Amino acid sequence: MMNEELDDNEFFQQDFTTASEWEIFNARLEEIFHEWKLSYGGALGSQEPLGRNQLSVCEWIVVKEKIKFADVELDVVWVKADVPEEDTAVKEEDSVDCQAFVDLMANGNDYCIVDQMGDGKLHPLAQWYGLREFVVVVPVKKSITNESQIRILMSSIHIAVSESSCDVPVFVQVLDKVQNVFLGVCESGSTRLSFDIVHLNVTPPTCKYLSGLLDVFKGKVGVPYMDPVAVSVRFSYSLSKFLSASYVVPKKVPFSNNGGEEHVDDKNISLPFGVAIDPVSELILHCTWPHVADNVVIDSQTYSDFDPLTAPAWSLRARYEDTPVCFMSDCIQEFLQISESRRAITEFFPELAFGATQNLEGTKALERLTESKIPTLASVLPGMASAGTKQDHIKLEGPLNNDLLKDMLYYLFPDAQKDALHEYQIPGQVEFDPLKIKSAHPDSLVHRLGTLMAVCNSYYGGKRAVAQLWAEFSQEMRYRVERCIQIPG
Structure with missing residues (x-):
């Protein structure tokens, strides 16, 4: 083959x-x-x-x-x-x-x-x-x-x-x-x-109660089940509309003696604290029965043992607004925004420009250093001395009136007032902490000045009020330095 x-x-x-x-x-x-x-x-x-x-x-x-x-x-x-x-x-x-x-x-x-x-x-x-x-x-x-x-x-x-x-x-x-x-x-x-x-789009009537749910569960098991079934039950109640019971804090602005704001105690000066609207958006109450045997409770369409008042465990939970309106945070945020401002103080008060202040007594530094040590008649006579004490002070017209500005300056310099309301608490020996080198001590001069400037910016005229307070503060500091007057705080 x-x-x-x-x-x-x-x-x-x-x-x-x-x-x-x-x-x-x-x-x-x-x-x-x-x-x-x-x-x-x-x-x-x-x-x-x-x-x-x-x-x-x-x-x-x-x-x-x-x-x-x-x-x-x-x-x-x-x-x-x-x-x-x-x-x-x-x-x-x-x-x-x-x-x-x-x-x-x-x-x-x-x-x-x-x-x-x-x-x-x-x-x-x-x-x-x-x-x-x-x-x-x-x-x-x-x-x-x-x-x-x-x-x-x-x-x-x-x-x-x-x-x-x-x-x-x-x-x-x-x-x-x-x-x-x-x-x-x-x-x-x-x-x-x-x-x-x-x-389920629509819950069956029998599944709205524990008895119907237990029938479904035992039917799914498929074998005779003689032991009691342990269940845990929780009822939740939500309250989101508080009406007249809503929590609102009255705004307390320092040195506000009139107007719609509530007057603040003169001895307690601080930034406004509180909320404009209730920060709680919802309250949820949970009534819980943990690990209960099904043969000791009845829950059906006609009768139920699950009374919320008899629940062994209660818990309350609060949900808050995402952006609550808080007085202090708004005040600080607005003040931080103007801290980066590049506008000069002379834009708010042209009278503080160099040409307008060059003939003042305090601006002639050489004459201050070489002036005679023999006292003048104005410094000897009490009446004339009080009249010429601050002849170099410039009068500024701004949003802060005289009474309000005087109260603020007395708060910063309490030694200028006979019966001082805001005496500085002189601290003892403070340990040096390099981590706090840029922070002010509580109730110090810098701390009080920062508080007043933030309050002026938010409630007393904005940037112009801050500029007016800063100008008055600067003139007072210059006056004390030139005359060797102790600076408190």
């Missing part, structure tokens, strides 16, 4: 080693779980039990990996609470449950304090189930609303969890993101736990 050579190209050869997109997706999920060390008992319940409300106050570790399935881009997010772990080693003969199962049965974090009005850092899964560690598969752009896609994705999650021996609960976010619908699974040994969420 003639041996005929056969061409291999004439036969169809199928490559069975080629992996489909679904298999590649499953393999990548398993690889991510292994990289994060979530496999082979990595989440056994050997950690410290969670404290009361610990999940809402602790820091969270978030790790993300991008993965693509078909034309859908997904984020695989590992969320873990940063809580201290127990150092004691687990013996081989000890029976240790899955950490997720332990956290689910603990009731210390049943009602975590979380701000639902804002973007709180506590994940909804941690708030609902009390989990300290879990994985979430989240779509990056479009939400997953197709039922077939949801089933394929959930089957991939089941396969990846089973093949990698992952003990950490894994969830998939489906439907619209604002609905917070998560489907998940957790496997440990021979036990599988499925997580599901149902959204």
Whole structure:
């Protein structure tokens, strides 16, 4: 017989080693779980039990990996609470449950304090189930609303969890993101736990009470359950309209003896403190019954044992306005804005210009240094001395009237008044602190001057009032320095 050579190209050869997109997706999920060390008992319940409300106050570790399935881009997010772990080693003969199962049965974090009005850092899964560690598969752009896609994705999650021996609960976010619908699974040994969420447009009448919810729960168990069911109940009452009971503080401006503002005690001079409108936007009262057996309480359409007045635990929570109107903060912020102003004081008071003050007595420094030491007649006679004491003082016309300006200067220089109301408290030996080298001591001259300038800027005429006070203060300081008069404070 003639041996005929056969061409291999004439036969169809199928490559069975080629992996489909679904298999590649499953393999990548398993690889991510292994990289994060979530496999082979990595989440056994050997950690410290969670404290009361610990999940809402602790820091969270978030790790993300991008993965693509078909034309859908997904984020695989590992969320873990940063809580201290127990150092004691687990013996081989000890029976240790899955950490997720332990956290689910603990009731210390049943009602975590979380701000639902804002973007709180506590994940909804941690708030609902009390989990300290879990994985979430989240779509990056479009939400997953197709039922077939949801089933394929959930089957991939089941396969990846089973093949990698992952003990950490894994969830998939489906439907619209604002609905917070998560489907998940957790496997440990021979036990599988499925997580599901149902959204109802209208709540059935039987599910509005504990008796109906218990019937649904016992029906889902599927086996006779003789032991009582432990439930936790919380009633929340919100109050957002306070009407006449709203908290408003009257504005107390220093040296305001008339007008709409309330008069302030002359001995207590400080920046206005308080709020213009009530900073509390909402008060929430929680009445809680923690860990109650279902056979000792009745809650149905006709009768209920859950009276808020008999609740064993009450808690009150307040939500505040994002930007409350506070007197002191507004006053300081306005004063900080003018601190960077480059406008000269002569723009507000032209009479303080150099040409207008060059003939004053205090501006001739050489004559001051070379003047005769023999006292003049004006300095000897009391009447003439008092008349010529401050002949170089310039009278400024500004928003501060004479009485108000006099009270402020007496506050800065109390030694100029016979019966001083604002004496400086002379401190003892103060230890030098280089960290406070640019700060003023409490109730010192600089401290009082800064307080008055901030008050003048906000309530007595703005920048022009600040310039007027500064000009009067500067002239008083020059007068005291030239005549060697002690500067208080």
